Amino acid sequence: MSHLSVENVSKIYPGHNADDEPVLALDDVSFRVEDHEFCSVLGHSGCGKTTLLTMMAGFEHPSMGRILVDDKPVGKPTWQRSVVFQDYALFPWMTVHDNISFGLEMKGLPAVDREEIIRRHIELVGLDGFENRYPHQLSGGMKQRVSIARALAVDPKVLLMDEPFAALDAQNRALMQEEMGRLLANADPVLRKTMVLVTHSIDEAILLSDRIIVLTRRPGRVKANIEVRLPRPRDEDSPDFAKLKKKIRGLIHDEFEHDI
Template sequence: MIPTKGLIEIDHFGLEYISDGGATQAVADVSLSVRPGEFVSILGPSGCGKSTLLNAVAGFLKPTQGRVRVDGEEIRAPGADRGMVFQQYSLFPWKTVRQNVEFGLKMKGIGADQRERMARTLLALAGLIGFEDHYPDRLSGGMKQRVGIVRALATGPKVLLLDEPFGALDAQTRVIMQQILTNIWQRLRISVLFVTHDIDEAIFLSDRVYVMTARPGRVKAEVAIPLPRPRDPESMIGAEFLALRRELAGLIREESLHAMGGELAGGMSGIDVMLGDGSLVEML
């Protein structure tokens, strides 16, 4: 089945905010798209405005330039047709796992019995059966984010937006979470826009990766990830993977150095030549 819904179009998007020091351009002239059922990541150094883009798709903020559309409709407000997973834990502490997952359905006015049935399928998909009646306080970080993903999916959104959802997790849990997310995505065939600063994560998960520049954020490059699926952690040491990693690392490094300041960048690029490419990727 080829998905037909969930086309995200970001068109000449810009965001400017006013502070004490005057106007600051956070994001400038970004155009990107996510096709229905596609997994797309936005990769960039911190402060490049990747989260800003995601928040605009979620409807939390309005662009000062350009347009954001999902399935041709301009985004005006937050809504359950776009599932959002936040960087920090955002489960309602006063609701059990089940109540958290059912929240969006409850807001839609769906009855308790049907809510429970709908939630159960997703809870199973995320390996959360047996924890339905736990409060978030008693869950590990990985489980909290799994509940967060399931909660965002419960209302059957057209797109799923994730803002560095695994940033706070340890390396092992992170890899497991990436597999679970891939698994869920392949089952549901939903469009995903995923924000991260982790190169390996972006490659492992995505069909395509947009690399952003340092502030003001712009699209620096668009890189297709043609690795076959299903992918597993072993595929992350193959030659194809490493080539992609090197390419993305190169693009990101320029931006990180740029963000840190010109003088440092000059010094570092001198070392680049001496070390060659392979070991430098490791440095990053």
């Protein structure tokens, strides 16, 4: 049971050279993600959405404002906010089993407990039988499953995902989105986390989210904060889905025109 709030967060990067103008990546962003809510941060590339996620994880810190998890400011990275990376970031010298085990070992869990958790998570992402493979022996979709299992296994308060399906081919992406949707619909309260997903895909956001934060183009500001109340699992062909998609596309398109 954890909630996350972003309060008036701005991020300024110094320019590359000393005399370059500093770059404003995020400008006064505020929103709140409730307990067990799945929230997508949607925006064009370069709108600062990944920066936002990076700050939620604690890899970087806001220039202004603050990010709170359960009303406590985010500090250093911890397993309580685990991350799924776009490029999987699996440890290539570890098997699937050992990758998932890593976080549990770091938590100091005894081997018996670890094995049970690992088994459950391998099953959850459908990788039974692949425990002893190395990452380079897996397809992109399977790698991302391992990455998700690894991040979930440590039982984080918040699961952060940075464009997790963007590097996959169209077919695998659709499949993974569908499975993620099913995972969320099944809503096993033990496995259900507060989740934040960064994406540029409107479909993906609607398919998975309880809440969608639409960011403007550079610098990123909150353009819209939309609650999605469609029933799960979601049907991409339903009229409600299409209506919402049109609305969001309008918001984002709007943004594009501004720029030109």
